[in-house]
Amino acid sequence: MLKSHELRGIFVPIVTPFEANGELDLESFGTFAQHLITEGIHGLVVNGTTGESPAIESNEVLMLLAAARKAMESTRRIPIVLGTGTNSTASTLKRTEQAGLHGADAALVVVPYYNRPSQQGIIEHFRSLADVGLPVILYDIPHRTGVVLELDTVRTIMEMDHMIGLKDSTGSIKLVTELSRIGSKPVLCGDDELFYASLCCGAQGGMLASANVATNRFVRLYQHQMEDQTQEARHMFDDLLPLIRLLFTEPNPAPLKWLLAQQQQIKSDELRLPMTRISSQLQQQLASIQVR
């Protein structure tokens, strides 16, 4: 199980590869997970947004978790964080229990989206997971959920014993700055363009879709920053920024999947609807950028 102080470094929300008929491509998933691990990542996030969690059935989530564990047998054991959050407290509870039973090290639980609960409702949603026995990471991403967490709400949730940290996709450095000022639990940046700024403001690392590609560059950037080699880290981030921006010009993870299929890291750039393949214009732009 993942402890708060181990929530640091580069956690990659791995893409979920599909066969041309839309079935899970577990073979590509396993070999790609091994590749990410050998690139030096510190943790793997299965069934995140980048893993197309809204389109993955709960039995498939467990298949992906088993494949991730298997990939580590021949490489290195790193923490596996499983996305288990939905906009129903009951189903989140059930999925988080399953995650614990099947060997996840922590659960990533997004703020309930779409139904726009009150701040108190959100607090109770996270409190309900206390007895599961699995560490939980709060995932705050207001532009996807439709609800903005107040600072007091985040603090209240972070103080719960089973909560080990925050994935911050708020699109601002305000929250990470304040949480690190008051010595709260670790914050991982979940907004790729703000990664370097977040590290400078106290983030302990990142959960970054872009780190599916250029993986080792993100790992080295993080290491430079931790060793106070801030100039090197800054330069590495500046070099990565054009790639990061391109990866988010069309809905994530379609650009990533196209690039990974080009690199033959996964067999196909297949997505499940409503996600669709990228435009030919973006293909050309991605093809012309230096990724490795």
Ligand SMILES: O=C(O)C1=N[C@H](C(=O)O)C[C@H](O)C1
């Ligand atoms: O899957 C994730 O985890 C991430 N999702 C974000 C998004 O798609 O909005 C981006 C972030 O890099 C990680």
